Amino acid sequence: MVVLLAGGAGFIGSHMAVELLNNNYDVIIVDNFQNSKKEVINRIKKLTGKDFLLYEYDLLDSLKLNEIFVSNKIDYVIHLAALKSVGESVLNPMLYYRTNLNITINLCEAMKNNGVKNIIFSSSACVYSEKNQMPLTEDSEIGNCSNPYGWSKFMSEQILKDISVQNPDWSVVCLRYFNLIGADESGEIGEYSENPKNLPPIILNVATSKLDFLKVFGNDYETLDGSCIRDYIHITDLVKGHISAIKYQEKHKGFDIFNLGTGKGTSVFELVETFEKINNVKIPLKIESRREGDIAISYCSVQKANDILNWKAEKMIEDACSDMWIWQNKNPFGYNKN
Numbered sequence: 300m301v302v303l304l305a306g307g308a309g310f311i312g313s314h315m316a317v318e319l320l321n322n323n324y325d326v327i328i329v330d331n332f333q334n335s336k337k338e339v340i341n342r343i344k345k346l347t348g349k350d351f352l353l354y355e356y357d358l359l360d361s362l363k364l365n366e367i368f369v370s371n372k373i374d375y376v377i378h379l380a381a382l383k384s385v386g387e388s389v390l391n392p393m394l395y396y397r398t399n400l401n402i403t404i405n406l407c408e409a410m411k412n413n414g415v416k417n418i419i420f421s422s423s424a425c426v427y428s429e430k431n432q433m434p435l436t437e438d439s440e441i442g443n444c445s446n447p448y449g450w451s452k453f454m455s456e457q458i459l460k461d462i463s464v465q466n467p468d469w470s471v472v473c474l475r476y477f478n479l480i481g482a483d484e485s486g487e488i489g490e491y492s493e494n495p496k497n498l499p500p501i502i503l504n505v506a507t508s509k510l511d512f513l514k515v516f517g518n519d520y521e522t523l524d525g526s527c528i529r530d531y532i533h534i535t536d537l538v539k540g541h542i543s544a545i546k547y548q549e550k551h552k553g554f555d556i557f558n559l560g561t562g563k564g565t566s567v568f569e570l571v572e573t574f575e576k577i578n579n580v581k582i583p584l585k586i587e588s589r590r591e592g593d594i595a596i597s598y599c600s601v602q603k604a605n606d607i608l609n610w611k612a613e614k615m616i617e618d619a620c621s622d623m624w625i626w627q628n629k630n631p632f633g634y635n636k637n
């Protein structure tokens with residue numbers, strides 16, 4: 300079975316490629332390397348001992364993208380290609396809508412034009428409305444997103460849902476990711492970004508003194524310790540959830556949605572304390588004002604994925620803190636040459 304990984308050289312994509320290759324799927328990676336380094340390709344090959352096709356194309360180029368579908372017999376598409384910073388999307392909404400929506404449309408058109416009928420879409424907890432009760436289920440209210448990133452995922456889900464209605468022989472699965480954390484236990488691949496905006500890599504930058512302190516965006520939320528609560532899911536559990544979704548697609552057509560999280564909420568202060576304890580490092584903090592676009596609490600129910608995909612997260616927040624520190628220490632310069 301051939302799986303096209305759109306955005307396959309990124310943090311999720313690289314871990315997805317390893318998991319697919321280790322499960323004997325054939326993989327095609329398409330990525331413009333805007334948010335990743337070529338070195339990650341060597342690491343995927345080193346970890347799996349397997350080769351795969353790589354296209355260094357921009358997914359916004361629909362002609363180039365169609366070439367890949369014409370040249371290869373593709374069975375599944377996993378759409379991981381998107382800009383993903385909540386804070387950045389507030390500052391640059393047009394970039395987020397143009398990029399995230401056009402890539403979704405380009406992929407669906409290439410699939411339709413070439414008879415490919417299975418897609419897994421990397422959606423997000425950010426599609427849920429802020430006023431929902433916790434835990435978030437797949438039936439919780441969506442929309443009224445607090446940031447353009449969340450809206451772009453909401454709109455992409457709607458595009459896929461409408462396409463699914465017109466193409467009943469397609470299988471469309473939207474996986475709503477919660478907050479990603481951790482790294483492959485080998486320490487060979489991990490989350491690497493020149494200028495990270497999300498919490499886990501920023502904690503690593505403080506732990507290695509690239510930053511003097513961690514800015515905590517608000518300690519006055521209505522939570523136990525005043526900091527925001529999120530559902531941090533280990534990247535290894537997340538990619539295993541995609542394998543379960545592919546197996547589900549082998550037997551099911553239509554449109555489906557599943558939360559991929561742990562079902563547990565962890566505050567910013569709790570995550571920092573866990574990281575400090577597990578790795579015996581100090582993370583200096585500086586309390587700042589709230590970040591626009593943030594919501595106080597977000598964690599999910601994982602009952603549906605458990606019942607239908609027979610999947611649940613196995614790793615704990617402690618494993619993630621340890622694995623991300625191993626990645627950091629093995630790769631002090633990320634994927635840059637040391």
Ligand code: WQD
Binds near residue numbers: 425479514529
């Ligand atoms: C988490 C918490 C910040 C940085 C993420 C992904 C997004 C999506 C949803 C998948 C918030 C606080 C952060 C810092 C801080 N995932 N924080 N200081 O906004 O929940 O979104 O999950 O689709 O792609 O980014 O993640 O890590 O930015 O923030 O205090 O320097 O950490 O305020 O409460 P977020 P995040």
